[in-house]
Structures are given as structure tokens and as C-alpha cells.
Amino acid sequence: MRFTEKQLCQAARRADEKLLSQLSDETSYQEYVFSETFEQKMKWLIQQMRVKNIKQKKVFLGWQYYIRNGVAVILLCFFLTCITIPNVVQAGYYKLIEVIETVLTEYTRYQYHSTEQTDELFIPVTFGYLPEGMKEITYRETETSVHTIYRNQYQYFRLEQRIFRHIDGMTYIIDTEDTTIETVCIGTEKIQLIKKNGVYSYVWLHEKYHIKGQSNLSIEEIIKILETITIE
Amino acid sequence: MNILSVCLALIEDKAEQDKFEALYYQYRGLMYYCAQKLLHDEHLAEDAVSIAFLQVAQNMDKVDEVMSASTKRLMVTIVERKAMTLYQRQQREYNRTVDMDEVICEATSLGTEENALMDAILQLPLIYQQVILLKYSRGYSSKEIAAILDYTVAQVDQLLSRGRRRLKKLLEAV
Numbered sequence: 564m565r566f567t568e569k570q571l572c573q574a575a576r577r578a579d580e581k582l583l584s585q586l587s588d589e590t591s592y593q594e595y596v597f598s599e600t601f602e603q604k605m606k607w608l609i610q611q612m613r614v615k616n617i618k619q620k621k622v623f624l625g626w627q628y629y630i631r632n633g634v635a636v637i638l639l640c641f642f643l644t645c646i647t648i649p650n651v652v653q654a655g656y657y658k659l660i661e662v663i664e665t666v667l668t669e670y671t672r673y674q675y676h677s678t679e680q681t682d683e684l685f686i687p688v689t690f691g692y693l694p695e696g697m698k699e700i701t702y703r704e705t706e707t708s709v710h711t712i713y714r715n716q717y718q719y720f721r722l723e724q725r726i727f728r729h730i731d732g733m734t735y736i737i738d739t740e741d742t743t744i745e746t747v748c749i750g751t752e753k754i755q756l757i758k759k760n761g762v763y764s765y766v767w768l769h770e771k772y773h774i775k776g777q778s779n780l781s782i783e784e785i786i787k788i789l790e791t792i793t794i795e
Numbered sequence: 796m797n798i799l800s801v802c803l804a805l806i807e808d809k810a811e812q813d814k815f816e817a818l819y820y821q822y823r824g825l826m827y828y829c830a831q832k833l834l835h836d837e838h839l840a841e842d843a844v845s846i847a848f849l850q851v852a853q854n855m856d857k858v859d860e861v862m863s864a865s866t867k868r869l870m871v872t873i874v875e876r877k878a879m880t881l882y883q884r885q886q887r888e889y890n891r892t893v894d895m896d897e898v899i900c901e902a903t904s905l906g907t908e909e910n911a912l913m914d915a916i917l918q919l920p921l922i923y924q925q926v927i928l929l930k931y932s933r934g935y936s937s938k939e940i941a942a943i944l945d946y947t948v949a950q951v952d953q954l955l956s957r958g959r960r961r962l963k964k965l966l967e968a969v
Contacts, residue, residue, distance in 0.1 A: 565963070566912055566962070566963075566966070568931075570912060571912065571927075571931050571959075571962075572931045572932070574912035574913040574915075574916055574931075575913075575916055575927060575928055575930075575931035575932035576931075576932045577910075577913045578913045578916040578917050578924075578928065578932070579868060579928050579932040579933070580864075581913070581917065582868070582871075582917070582928075583864055583867065583868055586825060586829075586867065586871065594824070595824055595827050595828070597823075597827075597841055598837065598838070598841065600838065600841075622938055622941045622942045622947070622948060623941075623947045623948070624947060624948045624949060625946075625947030625948055625949025625950055626947075626949070627947075627949035627950075627952075627953065628947065628948055628949035628952075631949070
């Protein structure tokens with residue numbers, strides 16, 4: 564026979580009433596006189612109680628309770644782990660992408676390829692415009708490249724020109740941390756301008772040449788210099 | 796009234812002290828009777844009463860009005876629990892094994908199917924009957940029962956679980 568909680572409550576109340584009714588004759592209980600031994604024992608007990616600072620008794624949960632709850636917590640953690648692992652993996656995946664993006668953003672790698680690879684002679688650039696007071700202070704030329712620096716009192720413009728000849732590509736790593744990158748077009752060609760600490764670095768694939776450099780001139784001045792460059 | 800003094804020291808509130816004093820005078824005889832019925836020993840019964848009143852003093856917040864039926868049952872329950880503990884201790888001293896599960900309060904024959912559940916509760920060993928009545932008849936929580944009967948909460952939950960299983964077995968035997 565099965566029983567519900569409600570039935571158990573009803574039956575328990577009736578059982579309680581029945582047990583209570585069996586204790587109805589209270590007059591006989593009062594007749595008992597507690598023994599002298601009992602009274603002396605109580606005196607000793609009183610002294611013990613007075614000496615000790617008796618506090619309200621605390622209820623202990625019991626080791627079974629802690630084990631049961633511990634097991635429940637472990638199972639809950641396991642269950643939650645099972646549920647959340649795909650999300651964790653996904654989150655880790657996104658994190659990995661984020662890290663890669665951060666690395667790529669902070670240390671951007673530019674790889675250049677040129678279809679203009681040739682055995683033609685290297686011809687250095689000629690500047691059509693330079694800001695007032697700019698003078699050449701460095702010029703180094705090889706068979707395949709030139710490196711030159713112009714400067715006035717406060718400003719400078721550095722340029723490095725290299726021809727694609729025996730290489731099929733070029734990798735150029737730029738630290739782009741805390742930088743702003745702008746792309747401007749000269750004709751159909753794009754120039755990357757990376758600004759960091761007030762200094763511009765530029766990268767330009769111009770025909771069969773790879774041109775790069777640095778300057779603390781304004782972007783407008785840099786573009787104006789590059790626009791007026793000729794290779795003849 | 797020495798025991799009364801000890802217990803009163805535990806009760807700071809004046810109203811509760813009066814209440815405890817009233818409880819003591821009202822129920823000491825009944826409690827002794829209940830303890831004596833289980834122990835069949837005057838001295839042990841007196842010990843059970845004194846320990847029971849200490850337990851009452853530590854649980855005054857769970858006691859209703861002095862003259863209520865629930866209070867009367869509570870006092871009996873507490874003294875029966877203490878009597879059981881003393882009985883068990885005494886049996887150990889005599890190197891006799893005793894299963895307190897088998898201490899049955901009242902032998903009652905199972906009646907009609909309608910009363911079967913109530914009769915099954917009355918047939919339960921006292922150790923289970925007490926927690927089931929405190930829980931289902933008087934609505935105490937496991938924590939309160941643990942405080943009243945001097946168990947741990949886990950023990951109370953275990954006794955409730957076993958008590959329900961015993962009830963099912965008793966009912967299946969009908």
C-alpha cells in the first residue's frame with residue numbers, strides 16, 4: 564500500500580492524538596516525589612552549570628550531510644562542465660582568434676610580390692618636390708637599390724628603393740602597435756602610411772620597385788613628395 | 796528545584812523563565828512517568844527527566860503555550876528520547892547488545908485499512924515514530940527536530956527515510 568505525504572500527515576496527526584489521549588490521567592503523575600539522591604545529583608549539576616558558561620546547543624548537520632552535499636556539488640559541477648565545455652571550447656577558439664588578430668595587428672607582416680620581376684637595370688628615383696631647406700645628407704646606391712635621407716633643421720625624409728629582380732617576393736614586418744594606418748592611392752597604386760609617435764612609415768609598390776621609408780613630415784607633404792617622384 | 800535553577804540560568808528572557816518554570820511544574824510528573832515506563836528504573840527515569848529539562852531549556856523557542864497539547868507531546872517526546880539514550884547506555888554497560896530500532900512505544904494491532912497508516916505509525920519503533928510525528932504531525936523541520944532530539948540533521952533525515960520505508964513494509968504486511 565502506497566501513501567502520499569498528505570495521507571502521512573493526516574495519519575501522523577491522528578496517531579499523535581491517540582498517543583496524547585493515553586497520557587490523559589495526569590493526577591497520578593504528580594504524586595511522585597523525587598528522591599534525595601536525585602536532588603543531590605541536581606545540586607552537583609547546578610554547581611557544574613554555574614562554573615561553566617553554558618550556551619545554547621548548536622545543531623550539527625552531520626558528516627553524512629556534508630558528504631551528500633559534497634557529492635551533489637561535484638555532480639553539479641560535472642554536469643555544468645559537460646554543458647559548458649562546448650561554450651568554453653568556443654570561447655577558447657574566439658580567444659585564439661583574438662590573440663592571432665592582436666599579434667597580426669601589433670606585428671603586421673606585409674608580403675609583397677611583383678609580376679614586374681625583371682633583369683632590367685636599376686634606375687634610382689628622382690625627386691620632383693622636396694620641402695624648403697631639405698638637403699641630401701645620405702645617399703647609398705647599389706646595383707639593385709638606393710638609400711637616401713633628406714633633412715632640414717627639424718624634419719627628415721628617408722627613402723629606400725629596391726628593384727624586384729632575383730626575388731619573387733619580399734616580406735616586410737612592421738610593428739603596428741599603437742599605430743594608425745592610412746592607405747592613399749597614387750594612380751592605381753596604393754601606398755600604406757603607418758603613423759607612430761608622429762613619424763610616418765610608408766610602403767609603396769611602384770611598378771617594378773619596392774619603395775619604403777620614413778619621415779616626420781606631414782602626410783600631405785609625404786604624399787606630395789611621392790607623387791612627384793619619377794624614375795627615368 | 797535545583798534542576799529548575801540550572802535550566803533557568805539558560806533562559807535569559809524573563810517571560811521564558813516563567814514559561815520554563817510553568818513547564819517544569821506542569822510536566823515533571825508526566826515526564827517521569829514516561830521515562831519510568833521505558834526504563835523500569837526510578838533513578839534512570841529521574842536522570843532522564845533532568846536531562847530532558849536541560850534539553851527543553853535549550854529549545855524554548857520551539858515550545859508553544861504551556862498547557863497546549865503540542866507542548867505536552869513535545870515534553871514527552873524529549874523525555875522518551877533521553878530515556879532511550881540512557882537505556883542504550885545501560886545495556887552497553889552490561890555488555891548486552893540492544894537494537895534501539897526495536898524499542899516499540901505501544902503495541903497496537905493493525906485495524907481497518909482506513910486506520911492502517913495510523914496504526915503502522917503507532918507500531919513503528921520509537922526512534923522512527925518520534926521523528927515522523929515531529930515532522931508530519933507537528934511540522935518541525937529536520938533542523939528543529941535535530942535540536943529537540945539531540946541528533947544531527949543528517950541523522951534526522953536518515954531516520955525519516957528509514958521510518959517511511961518501515962511504514963511501507965508494515966503496510967505491505969497488512
